[in-house]
Amino acid sequence: MILGGRALRKTFASELRALAPIDFAVERGEFVALVGPSGCGKSTLLRILAGLDQPDEASSLENRANPGRASFVFQEAALLPWRSALGNVELAIELDAKAASSEARRFRARDALARVGLADFAARFPHELSGGMKMRVSLARALVTDPELLFLDEPFGALDEFTRLDLDEDLRSLWRERGGTVFFVTHSIEEAVLLADRVWVFSSRPGRLVLDHRLAGLPAERKRELRRDPRYRQEVETIEAALARHREPRA
Amino acid sequence: MSWAKRLDPLWPLASIASFAEVGSRAGWWEAYLFPAPSMVVACLWEDRAEFGGAFAETLFAASLGWGIALAAGTLLALTLSLSDRVERAFRPYAVFFQTVPVVAIAPLLVIWFGFGRPTVVAAAAIVSVFPVLAAGFAGLRSASAALTDYFRLRRAGRLATLFKLRIPSAVPQLLTGARIAAGLAVIGAVVGEFVGGGGLGGVVDAATAQQRVDKVFAAVLLSTLLGFGLVSIVDAARERLLSRWLRS
Ligand SMILES: Nc1ncnc2c1ncn2[C@@H]1O[C@H](COP(=O)(O)OP(=O)(O)OP(=O)(O)O)[C@@H](O)[C@H]1O
Numbered sequence A: 001m002i003l004g005g006r007a008l009r010k011t012f013a014s015e016l017r018a019l020a021p022i023d024f025a026v027e028r029g030e031f032v033a034l035v036g037p038s039g040c041g042k043s044t045l046l047r048i049l050a051g052l053d054q055p056d057e058a059s060s061l062e063n064r065a066n067p068g069r070a071s072f073v074f075q076e077a078a079l080l081p082w083r084s085a086l087g088n089v090e091l092a093i094e095l096d097a098k099a100a101s102s103e104a105r106r107f108r109a110r111d112a113l114a115r116v117g118l119a120d121f122a123a124r125f126p127h128e129l130s131g132g133m134k135m136r137v138s139l140a141r142a143l144v145t146d147p148e149l150l151f152l153d154e155p156f157g158a159l160d161e162f163t164r165l166d167l168d169e170d171l172r173s174l175w176r177e178r179g180g181t182v183f184f185v186t187h188s189i190e191e192a193v194l195l196a197d198r199v200w201v202f203s204s205r206p207g208r209l210v211l212d213h214r215l216a217g218l219p220a221e222r223k224r225e226l227r228r229d230p231r232y233r234q235e236v237e238t239i240e241a242a243l244a245r246h247r248e249p250r251a
Numbered sequence B: 001m002s003w004a005k006r007l008d009p010l011w012p013l014a015s016i017a018s019f020a021e022v023g024s025r026a027g028w029w030e031a032y033l034f035p036a037p038s039m040v041v042a043c044l045w046e047d048r049a050e051f052g053g054a055f056a057e058t059l060f061a062a063s064l065g066w067g068i069a070l071a072a073g074t075l076l077a078l079t080l081s082l083s084d085r086v087e088r089a090f091r092p093y094a095v096f097f098q099t100v101p102v103v104a105i106a107p108l109l110v111i112w113f114g115f116g117r118p119t120v121v122a123a124a125a126i127v128s129v130f131p132v133l134a135a136g137f138a139g140l141r142s143a144s145a146a147l148t149d150y151f152r153l154r155r156a157g158r159l160a161t162l163f164k165l166r167i168p169s170a171v172p173q174l175l176t177g178a179r180i181a182a183g184l185a186v187i188g189a190v191v192g193e194f195v196g197g198g199g200l201g202g203v204v205d206a207a208t209a210q211q212r213v214d215k216v217f218a219a220v221l222l223s224t225l226l227g228f229g230l231v232s233i234v235d236a237a238r239e240r241l242l243s244r245w246l247r248s
C-alpha cells in the first residue's frame, strides 16, 4: 500500500461538506482514475492526498511515498512565463532537496521534454506554445523528478479531443515504461477507462466512494482503437450506471 | 497609422495657441494674465542659459529622487514581505501615504533638510516611493494559486520561493509602479524647489514674484516636457522588459 485513508473527510467553512467519510487503499504501481460529478470533492481529495490541504480531524491518512517524491499536474499548466520550456522543467530539479550540477539538470530536463515529444521546443517560452504543448511541459516537469506518486487533476480537460487522446496514450505508455503510482481525476468516463486499471466513482457532494472498479478485462496496452472494443464499451456502461445512480438530479 | 493621423493631436494645440496669440495681441485680455505663445517662446530663447541650467537641475533632482524611491521602495517591500505578519501590518500604510500631498509637507522638509538640493531630492523621493512600495507589495503576492501550490508541493523553501517565484512575478507591477513614480518624482522635485529653491520650480517662484507671466509659462512648459520625457523613457524601457511577461 502506498496511500491509505480511513474515515477521511473534509468540511469547509460554514459546514460545507466536501468529502463524506471515505475509506480506501491504493497499492504501489496502480493507475487509479477518479470520476464524479462536478463539485463532488475530487480536487479536494487530490489536494489532501498530495498534502496541499488538511482533512478534518479524526480522519486518518497514510502516505507511504517518500517525502518530496510526489508530483502534481494541475488543471492549468502553471508554468513560469519568464522561463523557457526547458527552464520550467529544470525548476522541478532545482527545487529538489539534493543539489544537481547545472549540466546534469539540463540533461535530465531535455530527456523529460523528449519523453513528452517536445525535444524541439526546449527553448520556447510558454506564450509560444499551444495549450497542449504547455500541458506536456507541465507533465515533463512532473516526471523529471522521477516521482513515486503522480497526481493529475483534469490535466487535459481544456484540450481538444485529438490532443487529449494523444496525451492519454502518451501518459499510459510512460507509466507502463517507468512504473509508479498514478492518481488521475477526470470528468470523462471514457478517458478513465482508457487510462486506468482501477476506476473510482464518486457520488454528488459530499463525495462518497460509490464504486471501486478494477478494469481487469482490458489489455495493458491502451490505444484509442480500444474504444471500439465491446469490453471497453461494457466497462464504460458499468461506470456510467454507477454514476447515474448516485448523482443528484439537480442542476 | 498614417502620417496624417499621427499629426491629429497637433491641431488642438495649434488652434489654442493661435487663439491665445490673436487674443493676447488684440487685447482681449491683459497680457499678464495669459501671454501670447510667441512671447513664451521668445522668453525661452532669451533666457536659454538660465532655463537650460534650471532644466538640468530639476532633471537631476527628479532622477535622483526617483532612483532612491525605486531602490528604497523595492527593498522595503522585499524586506517587509519576508514575514506575513509584518507585511499585513505595513501594507495599509503604503496605500495611505500615497495620498499625502507633497505640497503640504514641503515646508516640513525645509525644516529637516534646509534650503537647497537635499530638500528637493527628498520631496521627489518621498512622493515617488509609495507607489513603488505598494506595487512591490501587490506584485510579490501576485503569483497564481496553482504556481504557489506547485512550490509548496515541491517543498520549496522561503528563499527559493522568493527568488524563483515571487520576485519575478512582481516585475510587471514594479515596472508600472516605477512609471507612476517617474511622473510623481518630477512633480515632487518642482514642489520641493518652490520651498528649497533652484531648478524650474525656483524659476517659477522668482518669475511669479516679478510678475513675469511669460517666464512662468515657459518654466511650466519645460517642467511638463521634463515629466513627459521621463515617463516616456520609463515606459519604453518597461515595454521592452515586459514583452516576455505580458505575452504569456
Ligand atoms: N477552499 C475551499 N473553500 C470552500 N469550499 C471549497 C473549497 N474548495 C472546494 N470547496 C467546495 O468543495 C466542494 C468540492 O470541490 P472540489 O473542487 O473538490 O470539486 P471537484 O469534484 O473537483 O469538482 P470539479 O469536477 O468541478 O473540479 C465544492 O462544493 C466546492 O465549492
Ligand SMILES: [Mg+2]
Pocket: A042, A043, A044, A153
Ligand atoms: Mg476539480
